[in-house]
Amino acid sequence: MIELPRNLAVFSGILSIFLAVLYFRRSTKSHGLPLPPGPKPEFLIGNARHLPTQSPWLQYTTWREKYGDIFHLEALGNHVIILNSYEAMHDLLDLRQIYADRQPLQMVDILMGWGRVTSSSRHGETWRKYRRLMRPAFQKDKIAAHSRNLEKPMRACLLELLRSPEGFYEHLRLLTGRAIIMFTYGLKVDTSKDPLVEVPERGFTRAIHMALPGQAPLVDTFHFLRYIPSWFPGAGFKRNAKIWRKELDDMVGDPFKRVKAEMAAGVAVPSFTSTCLEDPAHSENDIVWSAGSMYVAGADTTHALLSSFILAMATHPDVQKRAQAEIDTVVKGNGLPTLEDRENLPYIECLLKELQRWLPAVPLSLPHRLMEDDYYGGYFFPKGSIVFPNVWALSQDEAHYKDPKRFWPERFENPETAELDPYKYAFGWGRRVCAGMNFADATLYLAVVSILSVFDISKPLDEHGNEVEPEVTFGTGVVSRPQGFKCTIRPRSNDAAQLIKAAVEEMAW
């Protein structure tokens, strides 16, 4: 009875010293600067319940009104910083190298092994080696030299669109898969059921799902759980992780083995993998993982923008007519447009920019992890913070874009008055900028000009043959795209239909 108040006094004394030390440590590190503002944290769990799980960029854009261009959340010890202005994104992510790390997730990156894929790799020597391997392959002249391998799947896609236009979403998905697999491995894919397409898609979808807030297993919060044995009751996540890790190893290992076998037999089509293998300076492990990263990072994103392109054309006939007129003047009835025609197609260039802006494929980009304490805009950013550039907010910002909801390539036309170029942000930032940007851009360009040169795209028809507005839903995960909508795709003329057939005969897939 008498002891209790004394114990309490001792306890509160220790607690006060502990809190004072914590406060002092933070305030010395923070140089007296506050963390950025944000939603009020709850006791113990901070903002864990505030983190949106679906289309988080929409909630973050709404919060921008309340908290400003830079705001902060804290969930279970992790600091999350959301940047909403181009200035902050550029100043920090482009110009300061300490933002070039990634946050390792216990389940996905460590146990399932996805941390070995370039886009998830920690900042360090291994990641640098992957980037060094990819850099020469993705130079513009190398991609131009590879043009036949882009044109072939493009022509196959045109024929598929002619035969079954209602399947456009799947045809475009197969196009991006074929183009990347040919570029990376020199392997030919005939259907979207091919394991080279299906296995990475399945694995990537699972990894992304498990990385979402609210979907990750407990081990992502309580890291020590990583060390409990697989047989332990409740350790199902470890048994699953083992299976999925093997699936990932096979996903990157199998096509690599096929390339080696084809090289040994003297029948390999030159590709990123075969070129790297010819140089003994590169380790097989580095080639396997940098090649394996390409499909994972590139197929879904490029497909998302092609899906936006079809929607934009169906709903903006004036833009479509102007783009077609420009292509017709350049091609003059001599076959399909090529990569070389690009410099003579300025309106198409604007259309491609508008595609990157209108519905960005990766609306929150990928998060960067801060490697050291930092200070910006009067705020303290603690080391280890996870920093999201809210690209969606930027792309819809009226301070940068007049009438941002409208698909309007003309906004980029006049160099004197052109609005903010989306290529400055759609492919990410600084040292982490998209490694496959030139390849993605060439694929998108070729798809846009090839499709517009031979097809008219319009809104879907109702049972009476009248045009109706397409009903669209949007992806809510890391990659967002318009999906589930219908539209009408018809050859522009009989000649256009004949041109497609002749083009496929001339250059068969």
Ligand code: HEM
């Ligand atoms: C329109 C299509 C594409 C878009 C919008 C896109 C966008 C992005 C973005 C936003 C990032 C994160 C950058 C950052 O963290 O700051 C990224 C990373 C990456 N992208 Fe792309 N991407 C596309 C296509 C491709 C293609 C086709 C490839 C390869 C064939 C590719 C390979 C990569 C790789 C390897 C990374 C990881 C870079 C790193 O962490 O060092 N991407 N991309």
